[in-house]
Amino acid sequence: MTDEPHPQPSRDPASALPADPARYDEYRNVAARKRGLEQPYIAGGEDPELPATLEHERRYVRILVGMVALIVFLGFALGIVSAMITGG
Numbered sequence: 001m002t003d004e005p006h007p008q009p010s011r012d013p014a015s016a017l018p019a020d021p022a023r024y025d026e027y028r029n030v031a032a033r034k035r036g037l038e039q040p041y042i043a044g045g046e047d048p049e050l051p052a053t054l055e056h057e058r059r060y061v062r063i064l065v066g067m068v069a070l071i072v073f074l075g076f077a078l079g080i081v082s083a084m085i086t087g088g
Helices: 027-034 050-086
Strands: none
Touching: none
């Protein structure tokens, strides 16, 4: 979150921006109108510290790859143990 306050949209029609016909049919605008919204809502935004975030997420990618490899290895190991126990 930022410490900057967000300006509240004005309900005064005289101070409203003019409509942009070129943007009226964009996907986000069409989807917003279908949901009954006055304007498109875009959750999130661009990360201001993208390199730091990517560096932080690399750890999670390594953990994810390790977990997948562990699950596959345990499948083989349990299959071999099961085959030795049942004699199959």
